[in-house]
Amino acid sequence: xxxxxxxxxxxxxxxxxxxxxxxxxxxxxxxxxxxxxxxxxxxxxxxxxxxxxxxxxxxxxxxxxxxxxxxxxxxxxxxxxxxxxxxxxxxxxxxxxxxxxxxxxxxxxxxxxxxxxxxxxxxxxxxxxxxxxxxxxxxxxxxxxxxxxxxxxxxxxxxxxxxxxxxxxxxxxxxxxxxxxxxxxxxxxxxxxxxxxxxxxxxxxxxxxxxxxxxxxxxxxxxxxxxxxxxxxxxxxxxxxxx
Numbered sequence: 001x002x003x004x005x006x007x008x009x010x011x012x013x014x015x016x017x018x019x020x021x022x023x024x025x026x027x028x029x030x031x032x033x034x035x036x037x038x039x040x041x042x043x044x045x046x047x048x049x050x051x052x053x054x055x056x057x058x059x060x061x062x063x064x065x066x067x068x069x070x071x072x073x074x075x076x077x078x079x080x081x082x083x084x085x086x087x088x089x090x091x092x093x094x095x096x097x098x099x100x101x102x103x104x105x106x107x108x109x110x111x112x113x114x115x116x117x118x119x120x121x122x123x124x125x126x127x128x129x130x131x132x133x134x135x136x137x138x139x140x141x142x143x144x145x146x147x148x149x150x151x152x153x154x155x156x157x158x159x160x161x162x163x164x165x166x167x168x169x170x171x172x173x174x175x176x177x178x179x180x181x182x183x184x185x186x187x188x189x190x191x192x193x194x195x196x197x198x199x200x201x202x203x204x205x206x207x208x209x210x211x212x213x214x215x216x217x218x219x220x221x222x223x224x225x226x227x228x229x230x231x232x233x234x235x236x237x238x239x240x241x242x243x
Contacts, residue, residue, distance in 0.1 A: 032080040039074035039238035045095045051149045052224030061143035063105035065097030083121040103144030110138040127163040153219045155185035172197035188216040205240045
């Protein structure tokens with residue numbers, strides 16, 4: 001339900017902003033290019049899994065892991081020209097969560113993604129965006145004394161969203177919210193972030209912020225279905241190069 005509400009917010013903001021497109025202020029024709037060669041993300045990882053009944057795992061199983069700290073590395077870039085903006089980024093994270101309550105549950109998750117979106121300014125600093133996220137996931141799950149269950153879904157998710165990008169001298173503020181999946185790839189894919197960039201010298205800066213992503217995935221396994229939902233959220237810190 002939280003994911004559905006997030007998607008409804010995105011759609012509502014989109015519909016509200018479209019009538020203002022004709023009144024959007026004229027933008028200059030300068031190119032703005034930003035490269036983030038290093039972003040460190042320290043997410044809090046939570047996951048729910050439902051392992052199907054298979055010949056190697058009779059009875060299957062399910063469980064939840066909550067509030068396990070992990071780490072991720074990201075990189076990205078953005079390009080602006082006139083009212084148009086393109087953002088792209090990639091991430092890899094190695095995550096592990098444990099629940100000590102019986103039956104004991106351990107979830108190891110490798111997450112990799114590549115994301116790109118294009119947007120158009122519709123009013124002042126507000127953009128409407130559309131894009132795609134390619135996901136590569138690898139789950140290793142242990143429930144109680146059952147054998148290890150492994151799943152490796154690879155998905156492509158269509159996305160729609162909004163972005164807000166404000167420039168004020170040596171500082172920048174960026175906020176994004178995107179939702180998608182729609183069952184084409186993941187069942188649900190919702191991500192958002194807020195970042196503050198400070199540029200103490202020309203072409204170099206520091207970025208600080210907070211980001212999160214929620215994914216829900218279903219994958220056929222023999223005649224059954226493996227389902228998993230995971231949330232990652234936490235602080236982001238890195239450097240930026242500005243041209």
